[in-house]
Amino acid sequence: MTEVIATNETILVVGGGISGMTAALEAAETGKQVVLVEKRPYVGGRVTQLYKYFPKLCFPTCGLEINQRRAKMNPNLNIVTMAEVTDIKGEAGDYTATVKISPRYVNENCTACGDCAKAVEAEFDDEFNYNIGKRKGAYLPHRMAHPQRYVLDPAIIGSDDAQKAKDACKVNAIDLDMQEETIEFKAGAVIWATGWKPYDANKIQPYGYDRIANVITSVEFERMADPNGPTGGKLQRPSDGKEIKSVAFIQCAGSRDKNHLLHCSRICCMASLKQATYPADEVDISIYYIDIRAIDRFEDFYQTVKAKENVSFIKSKVASIVENKENGNPTLHGVDTEGYNRYANEHDLVVLAVGMEPSVDKASFPVEIVINEEGFIEPAPENGGVFAAGCSSDALDVNRAVQHATGAALRAIQVVNRVAATEG
Amino acid sequence: MSDLNTAMIEKYRSSFLKEVEANVEEGEWVKMCMQCGVCSGSCPLGKHWDHPPQELFMMIRANKRDEVLGTDSMWMCTSCYNCIARCPRGLPITHIMHGLAVYSKRLGLVQKKQPTAEFSQIFWDNLMKKGRVNELKLGLSMYFKDGFGQGIKNAMANQKLGQNMMKAKRMNAMEFFGGHSVKDLSGFQKMVKKAQEIEEGNLKDAK
Numbered sequence: 001m002t003e004v005i006a007t008n009e010t011i012l013v014v015g016g017g018i019s020g021m022t023a024a025l026e027a028a029e030t031g032k033q034v035v036l037v038e039k040r041p042y043v044g045g046r047v048t049q050l051y052k053y054f055p056k057l058c059f060p061t062c063g064l065e066i067n068q069r070r071a072k073m074n075p076n077l078n079i080v081t082m083a084e085v086t087d088i089k090g091e092a093g094d095y096t097a098t099v100k101i102s103p104r105y106v107n108e109n110c111t112a113c114g115d116c117a118k119a120v121e122a123e124f125d126d127e128f129n130y131n132i133g134k135r136k137g138a139y140l141p142h143r144m145a146h147p148q149r150y151v152l153d154p155a156i157i158g159s160d161d162a163q164k165a166k167d168a169c170k171v172n173a174i175d176l177d178m179q180e181e182t183i184e185f186k187a188g189a190v191i192w193a194t195g196w197k198p199y200d201a202n203k204i205q206p207y208g209y210d211r212i213a214n215v216i217t218s219v220e221f222e223r224m225a226d227p228n229g230p231t232g233g234k235l236q237r238p239s240d241g242k243e244i245k246s247v248a249f250i251q252c253a254g255s256r257d258k259n260h261l262l263h264c265s266r267i268c269c270m271a272s273l274k275q276a277t278y279p280a281d282e283v284d285i286s287i288y289y290i291d292i293r294a295i296d297r298f299e300d301f302y303q304t305v306k307a308k309e310n311v312s313f314i315k316s317k318v319a320s321i322v323e324n325k326e327n328g329n330p331t332l333h334g335v336d337t338e339g340y341n342r343y344a345n346e347h348d349l350v351v352l353a354v355g356m357e358p359s360v361d362k363a364s365f366p367v368e369i370v371i372n373e374e375g376f377i378e379p380a381p382e383n384g385g386v387f388a389a390g391c392s393s394d395a396l397d398v399n400r401a402v403q404h405a406t407g408a409a410l411r412a413i414q415v416v417n418r419v420a421a422t423e424g
Numbered sequence: 425m426s427d428l429n430t431a432m433i434e435k436y437r438s439s440f441l442k443e444v445e446a447n448v449e450e451g452e453w454v455k456m457c458m459q460c461g462v463c464s465g466s467c468p469l470g471k472h473w474d475h476p477p478q479e480l481f482m483m484i485r486a487n488k489r490d491e492v493l494g495t496d497s498m499w500m501c502t503s504c505y506n507c508i509a510r511c512p513r514g515l516p517i518t519h520i521m522h523g524l525a526v527y528s529k530r531l532g533l534v535q536k537k538q539p540t541a542e543f544s545q546i547f548w549d550n551l552m553k554k555g556r557v558n559e560l561k562l563g564l565s566m567y568f569k570d571g572f573g574q575g576i577k578n579a580m581a582n583q584k585l586g587q588n589m590m591k592a593k594r595m596n597a598m599e600f601f602g603g604h605s606v607k608d609l610s611g612f613q614k615m616v617k618k619a620q621e622i623e624e625g626n627l628k629d630a631k
Contacts, residue, residue, distance in 0.1 A: 316465070
């Protein structure tokens with residue numbers, strides 16, 4: 001049974017991505033009791049799936065390591081993984097949260113030796129790599145996963161594979177009888193940091209993501225560029241594994257569009273500019289855009305990428321993509337805005353810079369909350385002691401999400417401080 | 425130049441955008457265009473346009489009145505609605521194209537022998553007679569619009585089509601004499617007249 005000790009002076013953080021982790025750590029480091037509830041089997045969220053950060057092109061693993069170390073060292077922080085908040089009742093200063101914890105089938109004895117993964121045979125789409133490639137039925141989600149503990153896919157439970165995993169474990173870490181649990185605990189304030197998801201590219205019908213193998217999304221390209229990713233860092237075409245010689249990026253794929261996401265997702269311009277630095281200098285790169293939104297200090301990065309000889313910019317929202325059946329090349333059709341020239345350009349690979357869709361479910365949100373027309377949580381007095389952090393509040397890059405989360409932590413601390421003052 | 429055209433030039437001397445907003449159906453949307461170009465790229469007849477929709481919107485904002493009203497680009501629109509479906513800003517592009525065509529027609533600025541404009545006029549005249557389209561007469565008017573000789577040639581070339589339509593009862597030779605009508609023809613004509621008066625009134629107010 002998972003035990004969570006919490007009071008009305010505890011801060012509940014929902015979501016353990018970069019924003020949730022930041023808010024939880026900042027609050028815990030001021031001495032507050034914090035419970036962090038994370039749906040995935042590990043913390044770090046989508047940042048763990050990034051190869052590099054813009055604009056410095058440094059590795060997110062670096063900051064992640066620091067945050068994970070801060071988490072391990074802090075006795076005020078209780079991280080509950082594979083858990084989802086199903087209900088919150090009460091008001092600011094006096095909430096009761098209901099949390100459903102899915103079984104991991106692996107207990108804290110796990111040393112992450114990997115013997116169970118070697119023993120099992122069944123393979124599943126690797127969600128960490130956006131379903132490019134496979135993972136085993138017993139797996140460590142990624143190399144730096146925190147907690148550093150294996151997971152058994154619920155689909156193998158009851159099969160021979162599950163028994164093989166158990167038999168292979170030398171430290172008795174596999175518990176096949178683990179059950180789903182529902183726990184309740186108190187909290188004074190809630191930080192909602194459920195982040196974002198990539199906009200479903202299948203909905204952008206003219207771009208053919210669902211029917212053209214060599215049209216992929218920016219998050220998939222990111223995994224492909226990572227040396228620890230499914231292709232070992234090789235940038236290759238999904239259709240035939242051919243090394244790419246020319247790649248096109250399509251901006252605003254699902255953003256700033258009445259038919260899709262209303263808002264500008266803010267990160268995609270910089271993400272594509274960053275990704276334009278991944279291929280070798282011989283690779284032709286074309287960026288199709290409406291306008292490049294590289295704000296303040298990012299302008300320098302934009303200018304640097306612009307100066308690269310192999311990168312060209314085409315001011316045009318691509319109208320449609322048609323596959324050349326002979327060679328599998330996607331052909332981009334449209335009219336550019338600088339000269340109104342009609343083009344039909346072939347590329348080896350097309351990357352859709354998909355937008356940020358908030359992972360805030362309006363319909364099932366547990367408490368009264370003000371959500372704007374774009375699906376993000378508005379800062380509003382009606383929200384009581386519930387504060388959005390990071391991409392629950394707006395489309396933000398990591399830097400701004402971290403700043404925003406720190407602000408949210410301060411709001412939550414104010415609420416629990418008031419509780420402390422009245423309870424003496 | 426028509427009087428109306430002269431009056432409009434005088435009134436909107438400095439801003440063609442304002443003129444379009446006031447007088448062209450859905451013209452108030454023109455300023456919302458963000459020049460992404462998805463309309464132009466999505467138009468199946470796009471390559472036949474001198475100026476695709478996105479360029480027309482920019483020309484309107486750039487005060488290129490003569491070029492916009494004098495082009496036949498907007499007459500190329502076949503109302504497939506691809507542009508409206510894809511426009512990220514939700515501009516009713518098809519309607520604006522028709523609005524521009526109608527406005528240039530009112531001002532007497534349509535290019536001579538513009539086929540779509542000619543067809544539109546023939547269709548309108550045909551419809552106004554009985555309140556119903558007379559397919560037979562519409563077809564004949566189209567065949568003979570460029571003279572008797574050409575008309576015979578067109579009719580011969582499409583002979584088979586005409587016969588098949590008659591066989592399938594899609595067209596009736598008797599329609600040549602009079603033709604079918606709406607029940608209340610004078611009521612229909614009054615209604616159209618009233619609508620035209622309102623439209624004329626709106627333009628006069630604009631003057």
